[in-house]
Amino acid sequence: MQTSATGLKSPVLPGATIGMVGGGQLGRMFALAAMSMGYRVAVLTKSKREPAAQVVESVFVGSLDDASVVSEFASQCDVITLEFENIPAETIRRCGESCPTFPSHRVLATAQDRLIEKQTFRDAGLPVTPFAAVASTEDVIRFAETAGWPVIVKTARSGYDGKGQHRLEDASQAREVPWDSSAAWIAEQFIPFDREVSVVVARSAVGEVRCFPPFENDHSNHILDVSFCPSTLSAEVAEQALAIATRAAETIDLTGVLCVELFVINEQELMINEVAPRPHNSGHLTIEACPTSQFEQHVRAVCGLPLGDCDLRVGGAAMANLLGDLWDRQGNAPDWTGVLRTPTVSLHLYGKSDAKPGRKMGHLTATAADAERARGRVLAARGALEAPIPGVVTDSGR
Numbered sequence: 290m291q292t293s294a295t296g297l298k299s300p301v302l303p304g305a306t307i308g309m310v311g312g313g314q315l316g317r318m319f320a321l322a323a324m325s326m327g328y329r330v331a332v333l334t335k336s337k338r339e340p341a342a343q344v345v346e347s348v349f350v351g352s353l354d355d356a357s358v359v360s361e362f363a364s365q366c367d368v369i370t371l372e373f374e375n376i377p378a379e380t381i382r383r384c385g386e387s388c389p390t391f392p393s394h395r396v397l398a399t400a401q402d403r404l405i406e407k408q409t410f411r412d413a414g415l416p417v418t419p420f421a422a423v424a425s426t427e428d429v430i431r432f433a434e435t436a437g438w439p440v441i442v443k444t445a446r447s448g449y450d451g452k453g454q455h456r457l458e459d460a461s462q463a464r465e466v467p468w469d470s471s472a473a474w475i476a477e478q479f480i481p482f483d484r485e486v487s488v489v490v491a492r493s494a495v496g497e498v499r500c501f502p503p504f505e506n507d508h509s510n511h512i513l514d515v516s517f518c519p520s521t522l523s524a525e526v527a528e529q530a531l532a533i534a535t536r537a538a539e540t541i542d543l544t545g546v547l548c549v550e551l552f553v554i555n556e557q558e559l560m561i562n563e564v565a566p567r568p569h570n571s572g573h574l575t576i577e578a579c580p581t582s583q584f585e586q587h588v589r590a591v592c593g594l595p596l597g598d599c600d601l602r603v604g605g606a607a608m609a610n611l612l613g614d615l616w617d618r619q620g621n622a623p624d625w626t627g628v629l630r631t632p633t634v635s636l637h638l639y640g641k642s643d644a645k646p647g648r649k650m651g652h653l654t655a656t657a658a659d660a661e662r663a664r665g666r667v668l669a670a671r672g673a674l675e676a677p678i679p680g681v682v683t684d685s686g687r
Contacts, residue, residue: 297494301367301368301591304329305328306347307331307369307588308330308363309332309345309370310370311332311334311341311376312334312339312340314341315373317639319587319588322582322584322585328588331345332345333362340639343640363387370587375447396566400541403420403563406563406564407475415533415536416559420476423475439457440457440479441454441477445471454511484553485505485506485508485553486505486506486522486530486551488504488530488551489504489534489583489586491547491589491590491599492538492539493590493594494591495593499599501575501583503531504516504518515608516607517664518578518607523556526553529559545567547566548568548569574654576635577635578601578603578606579599579600579602581599603656605656607654608653608654609653609668611650612646615674627673628653631670633663634655634666637651637653653671
């Protein structure tokens with residue numbers, strides 16, 4: 290392999306140590322994929338009880354902005370990646386001083402700030418929702434004079450699953466926004482879209498790019514509820530979605546995987562909503578549905594290996610999230626017997642010990658002859674969950 294701009298001079302082969310910054314469920318599923326390929330995985334996290342820390346041998350516990358802990362962790366790794374974009378960019382920069390780190394702190398800095406992200410893609414000619422930086426009620430009113438009401442206002446940094454977001458119908462609601470709670474805000478034109486799709490694209494250290502087919506997403510209370518594939522997009526619009534995702538990854542010089550969330554408008558127009566430089570909740574179905582899961586693809590990309598096959602190996606697949614609402618107030622888990630009895634339905638639990646309403650505790654996937662049947666099967670399996678069994682909790686005991 291030739292030396293790349295990323296600093297990776299040769300493939301990082303199985304047997305080497307991959308560092309994962311962050312200990313959540315995405316880190317856990319990445320670690321499982323990496324270990325199945327023969328890699329060692331070191332996790333930098335806040336607690337040994339985090340989902341990723343439960344499945345690896347090497348765990349570094351400490352604050353992600355603790356320079357000494359970060360340096361000790363990075364010194365043990367051959368390549369480093371991350372599971373969530375709200376990690377301090379300085380942490381990733383410091384990791385990069387010890388070994389190749391993907392995505393880079395520059396990519397992370399772009400993805401962490403919605404204003405910079407939107408400006409970057411707009412300047413590259415990619416379709417984004419109309420937006421403006423705002424800091425007050427008056428700024429929003431001026432934006433609405435052009436964009437119209439309603440207006441979506443978001444914190445420029447942090448926030449996910451609808452957190453830090455406000456839909457404003459008029460100026461009176463704009464006055465209720467807690468402007469002092471964030472240093473920067475972005476206003477976006479409300480887009481009356483038909484539905485949302487997402488594309489997970491992988492780009493390796495030598496520039497090879499591959500996209501998974503578009504996933505179609507249904508949300509509930511701003512949280513992803515169900516994803517299924519193939520989507521209902523026409524072949525032409527699906528190709529446009531793949532092209533947009535590819536250009537987005539190239540625009541920010543990504544190494545790793547990127548999820549690009551897209552609004553579908555009038556069945557033919559696509560517009561970028563947000564991106565995430567990591568595996569994504571909507572891509573979990575790839576574990577059962579594709580020859581290469583999004584997590585294995587992430588391993589391949591950051592290690593400089595050839596990217597794997599992204600095509601569906603089944604007629605259709607679907608994923609349904611399992612939120613903490615399914616557990617009772619004592620933390621007792623549902624009875625999974627019916628789920629595990631359902632053909633082609635797979636159960637993935639994340640090892641989280643504290644079940645809260647709205648918290649992602651796991652997911653189900655289903656495969657079938659087509660997407661409609663897969664979606665119906667996974668929803669039926671989740672809907673048939675029986676009441677929690679007293680004394681059966683989520684935590685694995687670790």
